[in-house]
Amino acid sequence: MKVTEDEKIETRFGACPHDCPDACSMLYQVKDGRLTGVRGNPDHGFTRGRLCVKIKDFEKHHYNGERVLYPLRRVGAKGSGKFERVSWSDALTEIGSKWRAIIEKYGAQAILPYGYAGNIGVLNGMNAGDAFFNKLGSTIPEKTICASGTLSAQILTVGPTLGIDPESFAHAKYIVLWGSNTLSTHSHLWPFILKARHNGAKVVVIDPYRSRTAAQADWHLAIKPGTDGLLAMAMAQVIIEEGLHDEDYVDRYTNGFEAFSERVASFSPETVAETVGLDADTIRRFAREYANTQPSAIKVGVGLERHPQGSQGVRVIDCLPALVGAWRHLGGGLSQMTVFVPVNMDLLSRPEWINPNSRILNVIHLGKILTGGLAIDPPVKSMFIWNANPAVHLPDSREVARGLAREDLFTVVSELFISDTADYADLILPATMAAEHDDILTSWGHFYINLNQKAIEPPGEAVSNSELFRRLAKEMGMTDPHFSQSDEQIMRNALDWDSPLLQGMSFETLEKQGYVRLNLPSADSYVPHAKGDFPTPSGKCEFYSSRASHTDFVAPVLRQMCDRPVADEIDPLVGFPSLIKTVDTKKTGSLQLLSPKSHAFLNSQHANEARKIRAQGPQTLLIHPDDARVRELSEGNNIEIHNENGSFQAIADLPP
Numbered sequence: 001m002k003v004t005e006d007e008k009i010e011t012r013f014g015a016c017p018h019d020c021p022d023a024c025s026m027l028y029q030v031k032d033g034r035l036t037g038v039r040g041n042p043d044h045g046f047t048r049g050r051l052c053v054k055i056k057d058f059e060k061h062h063y064n065g066e067r068v069l070y071p072l073r074r075v076g077a078k079g080s081g082k083f084e085r086v087s088w089s090d091a092l093t094e095i096g097s098k099w100r101a102i103i104e105k106y107g108a109q110a111i112l113p114y115g116y117a118g119n120i121g122v123l124n125g126m127n128a129g130d131a132f133f134n135k136l137g138s139t140i141p142e143k144t145i146c147a148s149g150t151l152s153a154q155i156l157t158v159g160p161t162l163g164i165d166p167e168s169f170a171h172a173k174y175i176v177l178w179g180s181n182t183l184s185t186h187s188h189l190w191p192f193i194l195k196a197r198h199n200g201a202k203v204v205v206i207d208p209y210r211s212r213t214a215a216q217a218d219w220h221l222a223i224k225p226g227t228d229g230l231l232a233m234a235m236a237q238v239i240i241e242e243g244l245h246d247e248d249y250v251d252r253y254t255n256g257f258e259a260f261s262e263r264v265a266s267f268s269p270e271t272v273a274e275t276v277g278l279d280a281d282t283i284r285r286f287a288r289e290y291a292n293t294q295p296s297a298i299k300v301g302v303g304l305e306r307h308p309q310g311s312q313g314v315r316v317i318d319c320l321p322a323l324v325g326a327w328r329h330l331g332g333g334l335s336q337m338t339v340f341v342p343v344n345m346d347l348l349s350r351p352e353w354i355n356p357n358s359r360i361l362n363v364i365h366l367g368k369i370l371t372g373g374l375a376i377d378p379p380v381k382s383m384f385i386w387n388a389n390p391a392v393h394l395p396d397s398r399e400v401a402r403g404l405a406r407e408d409l410f411t412v413v414s415e416l417f418i419s420d421t422a423d424y425a426d427l428i429l430p431a432t433m434a435a436e437h438d439d440i441l442t443s444w445g446h447f448y449i450n451l452n453q454k455a456i457e458p459p460g461e462a463v464s465n466s467e468l469f470r471r472l473a474k475e476m477g478m479t480d481p482h483f484s485q486s487d488e489q490i491m492r493n494a495l496d497w498d499s500p501l502l503q504g505m506s507f508e509t510l511e512k513q514g515y516v517r518l519n520l521p522s523a524d525s526y527v528p529h530a531k532g533d534f535p536t537p538s539g540k541c542e543f544y545s546s547r548a549s550h551t552d553f554v555a556p557v558l559r560q561m562c563d564r565p566v567a568d569e570i571d572p573l574v575g576f577p578s579l580i581k582t583v584d585t586k587k588t589g590s591l592q593l594l595s596p597k598s599h600a601f602l603n604s605q606h607a608n609e610a611r612k613i614r615a616q617g618p619q620t621l622l623i624h625p626d627d628a629r630v631r632e633l634s635e636g637n638n639i640e641i642h643n644e645n646g647s648f649q650a651i652a653d654l655p656p
């Protein structure tokens with residue numbers, strides 16, 4: 001903590017808690033015990049002192065008058081949002097007695113924990129409850145809401161690599177932002193892209209709509225939704241047919257090239273053009289430019305995976321840098337998920353406590369799980385939800401709401417505000433906001449780990465998630481020393497300081513700087529896969545995955561640490577055996593809806609704040625003028641968008 005004598009302003013290190021690849025390092029400014037400002041940390045090498053619009057006035061969020069400050073018990077009908085204040089002691093006693101009764105009658109499997117990424121952090125994030133629920137023996141929630149497809153693709157092809165340093169994009173000559181609206185969702189990468197562009201690099205954006213980033217690009221390829229993998233297959237076909245691939249790199253550092261070549265042979269640009277929505281000449285030109293302009297760097301976004309066979313499509317993209325030998329060069333290769341950092345997950349989550357008979361339920365099906373649409377025994381009789389708003393962020397939201405409205409479902413929600421999900425809770429527990437607790441935060445978009453220091457006292461009776469699970473453990477009679485660790489003890493052990501990636505650093509370094517950069521060569525010299533060295537079983541980029549053919553491959557589904565194989569069969573060979581089916585909108589008369597991340601919101605956090613809503617503007621539907629004309633829609637019309645699962649209202653927005 002630094003104190004400025006004149007103004008008596010204390011400064012503490014903060015870290016943005018949003019589920020954002022940039023993971024900004026921040027500075028909390030505190031005067032007389034009050035958070036007076038939140039600034040970017042200028043010393044951080046990637047985020048460099050700038051915070052985005054989503055979090056700029058974060059201090060105001062802490063003092064929002066609508067925060068949940070005390071435990072609340074439901075007094076009205078489920079969903080009515082009527083609650084009364086109760087004591088922590090009463091709330092914990094009620095949870096304990098309800099859970100003991102459920103466990104006695106149905107077993108602990110009838111309890112479903114649900115934590116997600118509304119708040120990031122190794123202490124207070126989505127895994128905060130793992131050890132507690134593993135000890136309790138509850139159902140294991142499989143969290144495939146985001147990134148499992150893209151992470152699986154990455155691991156199957158190039159392995160759990162950090163990829164190129166995002167800061168190395170400054171050295172690239174050809175940059176492909178594939179399904180990434182970088183300016184809105186990874187904005188701290190942009191200065192490195194601009195530097196490259198200043199030095200002559202070309203920036204290509206692949207996105208079905210003209211995002212802010214696409215509008216700034218040198219070339220925007222507006223493909224049809226869900227056809228990214230097909231485009232990559234056609235690129236590979238051109239590159240191989242025209243001999244533009246790096247034969248030496250392919251020979252030495254890849255496997256399965258022959259089989260891959262055969263597979264892509266029938267995916268010429270002419271074959272995929274109509275499905276992808278680009279003409280064949282454009283695809284051919286793109287493939288040639290990508291192969292011939294080195295170093296070429298690809299940034300892969302997360303939207304690509306959210307389509308049928310999306311993960312398989314990402315695998316093809318992941319193979320392109322090896323095909324053209326881009327990895328040889330500084331600034332060449334791929335940046336995807338930089339999550340493979342040395343966190344002691346086993347110490348935090350205690351997978352050894354998992355009941356071997358525990359079932360795994362994929363929470364993407366929560367609606368069906370709660371309403372009987374999935375045959376499960378025992379039924380889910382209680383949910384415990386933290387850092388999450390499943391009533392609005394899961395598919396089939398009508399069914400989720402119907403399930404949450406079940407009178408026999410005992411639901412406890414730990415929250416900052418009364419969210420759409422908390423409306424259905426039997427009990428709401430008050431949670432702390434980032435400046436009110438300690439934590440360590442990793443990133444999925446750069447090479448740094450950040451410290452978040454508690455800067456102010458929590459309001460009312462709000463508690464951190466780490467404290468919440470300590471209290472629950474005590475209530476449930478758990479006496480393992482794990483549950484009596486202080487936050488500082490957990491933080492000191494959270495990272496593997498013996499890992500080569502943290503060599504020469506310690507917890508004290510983190511305390512001194514507010515962040516640590518992984519022990520890797522600088523972005524001006526780091527070329528991780530110039531000579532292969534991929535963390536795959538073969539050490540090569542795997543067009544033919546040796547992991548996929550192993551029955552013990554565990555998809556990285558961001559669930560609790562659990563060493564079980566996935567049931568789905570995975571094609572070991574990259575790509576598709578035949579043209580994938582996409583939605584034929586001409587035939588159905590319907591349209592495909594994309595819901596890209598917005599500029600001012602990252603998730604439903606802040607969605608209760610008038611100034612944030614004002615900044616974002618009303619909900620609009622960007623629709624092609626041709627599609628609007630057929631439906632007799634004009635700019636500014638109020639419209640309803642619906643399908644068999646749900647509906648929403650928006651204002652029609654027609655691009656000029």
Ligand code: SF4
Binds near residue numbers: 020050051055
């Ligand atoms: S949302 Fe992302 S870019 Fe914005 S402050 Fe947080 S980490 Fe930084």
